[in-house]
Every structure is written in structure tokens, then in C-alpha cells.
Amino acid sequence: MVAGRTLYIVLAALVVLGFVGVYIVFFSGGDSAGEVRDVPLYEVVEPVSFEEFIGWVGDYVEEEGLVLKLPTKLPEGLSPVSVWYIGDPFLAVIAFDDGPVDSYVNASFAVQVTLLDSSLYDVEPDRLMDMFRRFVAEIRLKGREAFVTTVDEFYVVVAYSDLRSYTAYVYDLEGGFRYVLVFKDLSLLPEDVLDIIASMEPIEI
Numbered sequence: 001m002v003a004g005r006t007l008y009i010v011l012a013a014l015v016v017l018g019f020v021g022v023y024i025v026f027f028s029g030g031d032s033a034g035e036v037r038d039v040p041l042y043e044v045v046e047p048v049s050f051e052e053f054i055g056w057v058g059d060y061v062e063e064e065g066l067v068l069k070l071p072t073k074l075p076e077g078l079s080p081v082s083v084w085y086i087g088d089p090f091l092a093v094i095a096f097d098d099g100p101v102d103s104y105v106n107a108s109f110a111v112q113v114t115l116l117d118s119s120l121y122d123v124e125p126d127r128l129m130d131m132f133r134r135f136v137a138e139i140r141l142k143g144r145e146a147f148v149t150t151v152d153e154f155y156v157v158v159a160y161s162d163l164r165s166y167t168a169y170v171y172d173l174e175g176g177f178r179y180v181l182v183f184k185d186l187s188l189l190p191e192d193v194l195d196i197i198a199s200m201e202p203i204e205i
Helices: 050-064 118-120 125-141 188-199
Strands: 006-010 014-016 018-023 025-029 036-040 069-071 079-087 090-097 109-115 144-150 153-158 166-172 175-181 201-204
Touching: 018 118, 025 166, 050 079, 050 090, 069 175, 125 144, 125 153, 153 188, 175 188, 188 201
Parallel strands: none
Antiparallel strands: 006 025, 014 018, 025 036, 069 201, 079 090, 090 109, 109 175, 144 153, 153 166, 166 175
């Protein structure tokens, strides 16, 4: 945690220009009471290794009755290299690359993980799809292509502006998490992205 700053609340991530642009955290400056501003998550917490994160999150999901799932099929050469996370409220960003990165913004592939909005559990499947279709319409109004589909147990919205950079929003009502998968500068087709989502499996605790 950044010295002299009090962490207050974490908001949902904003995905900007097809990549993980802003993970907003509010904090107050140590000597400026009441001063509040937005900073990226990577400026607030230090990264840890993927192995260290798995050691912590295994206990977390077991206590909360959740199931964390991550892709087992990745673009060639990529593996998890660093994780930025906080536990209350839960927010994690996992960076995948072929070598060390100084922030998730510079990673070839990143996965943001947050708790699923509890209100979604009570929504009928048809109404859920209508909600996601409206989400797709909002994305298209901003100039990106998008579509909604289901992949196994997941509801998925995929947005892209070309065939190199994708953002996939994955909702897992069974496991209790919402994922944002961001692919940067990778030559992929939409079906490749869906194959990677289909490969998501529970982590080994």
C-alpha cells in the first residue's frame, strides 16, 4: 500500500481504447485531509508473483464459497507474470506476457477479476441476455464492434476495434466472479478469443 494514504473504495474498472486503461482507486493524501483523487491500481499496491497470489486467493475463495477460473489455453509464449490485488473489496489484475512487465497496462494479455454483482443472480436468463444486448449497443455507439454470446456456463460480451485488440467481459454466475479479459496487439480472431474463454477452469488450490 502507498505510504500515508488511506484506501477507501475501489470502483469497477474502466476499459479505455481496448486495453486496461484505468483501474480506479480512491485514496486520501497523507498530509491533505479530505483530498481524494483517482489513481491506477498499480500505483497503490505492489505486484506479487502469480504463485503468491494463488496462495492467498485459494483461502479467500474457499472461505467465501466462490470458484475462481482462469484460462488454461493461452496465446503462444504467454504465462502469468505478475498480479496486482486487494482483498476488500476484492479486485485483482493478472498480467500475462512472455517476460516481466512493470504494469498490467504493458502486458500482452491481462485479466481483471471482481466479484459478480449480486443483483444478477435473480435475473432470468432471457432478461440477462437483453441486458447484455444493451451493453453491446452502448459499445457500438462508441465506435467499436461487439457481440454477446454464451460459452459453456459463461455469459460473454466481446468488443473489438480490429482483429488485434479485444476486450471480453465474462460473467460467471456459477463461480461468482466477473472477468475482463484484455488482449493487446495479438493477431486473434473472435473464435480464438472464445476458445480461450472456453478453456477457463477452476484454479488448483
